[in-house]
Amino acid sequence: MKHILIILLAWVTVHQAGQDIYVCKNVKVNLFSSAPIEDIEANTTTGVSVYNPGTGELEFSIPIRSFHFPKALMEEHFNENYIESDKFPKATFKGKIQERIDVSKDGTYPVTVTGDFQVHGVTQPRTITGNLKVSGGVVTMTSEFMVKCADHHIDIPQIVFHHIAESIRIRVSATYTTLKNNNPSK
């Protein structure tokens, strides 16, 4: 009986340490700016994200070039003139979920994530709220927040016709699956 208890306790510890890491390789991001002539909107579905429920760590990496705009010129201007994707090819977020979430229980949890948000080579500490939904082992996160262009040294030239707003609305949606082989070196 004693032995079983010991084994059980040990197993629980081991299990805790090796808790599954959740990954998403098709993070959807939408950026939206209202503009005088026409609204500007772009989408990408090729961002990646890692979520470690054990530590609460949550990270995102979005390739800038993967953002697609309905109009080819807008896309070119976005890359060339605003965000300079040749110099700064990625937007990243590295943070920690403040709440303790039990991913083994289904439900929708409002979450607060605090961390570093990097766009255009400029890092800003941010606290972003969102929702985490667990349903049958699948974790989905959604969030909507604003990014000020000035915070990331993105200049808005005065002469352009595709004049963008000073704040851009970002919407993120990611569906995670567990990484069975928990081997970070791979």
Place this chain on the structure above:
Amino acid sequence: MKKIMIALTFITLAAGLKAQQTDTTKKSGGNPSSTDSLLNSMSQDDKHQNVIGAFKATRLILSPTTTTVKRNNLNFLVIHRFGDIGTPAGGGRTLIGLDAVSDVYIGFEYGLSDNLNIDFGRNTIGGLIEFGMKYAVLHQKMDDSSPIAITFLGEYGVRPYGSFTSYGARNSYLGQAIISRKFTSALSLQVSPVYVYSNTAIPDILGNDKGFFALSGALRYKVTKHMSLLVDYEHPFSSFRTNNGFPDPLGFGIEVETGGHVFTLNITNSRAVSEINSLSNTQSDYGRGQFRIGFTISRMFDFNHHEKWKDNK
């Protein structure tokens, strides 16, 4: 009981060690955590992408660029060349040539695909009407797997007015391979070998070559995010033109890009806009004051539809 105590101690110890480990990773900061390295391994840089924005417009001053009009986009062009600045006809009398018009080109370029364009336009000089096709064969890649971009251009020109011996005698043809490279985010260069053939030589003088090769070279240097400097030069390899002292067309310009528009203000010795005309028949010389102000207005219309954001289900 003893055993349980020992086990518990061990477990607590192990847990403590684990906590310490995570602490050190946090403190050092520089060391990537496992989450970090996992993220990095997942988000490989995709360097095999096209280099964008080697040129802002499909045309510089004299020559076309490797840039094509994107699919379902229509580019409307108005290109103007005014009168001589430095000749007696210029100066204050015609406000440095602005009263006089040497050539006007009005034309359209349409993107059948991102790489294939068709174009149509009309010039004042010779009443020349042009139909053309442009095809981007090769794009410059960010990883330099392709260090250059190559675009082919073919133009058919017809002069509907004036007296010619036959319909065929009105025709001109131009074939061009445009090779460009964006060296830095500011500097782009291009060279393009050209072949021009006119069934009736331009100008129609005895001994003039109907067909000849030419080479053009152009440079774009970005000064600010929206303004660039341009230099554009052409040299026809034609003994008739060399022997008769035809100067090479040379242009200097400022290109301003404002979103849907690209506006170029330039100074050239060439009176003509169309390459068929400017390569064949540039006789005006900087040295004689025969240079002029010109401009290009390029307005892009995009007929693609908006894609709406859908939340994950």
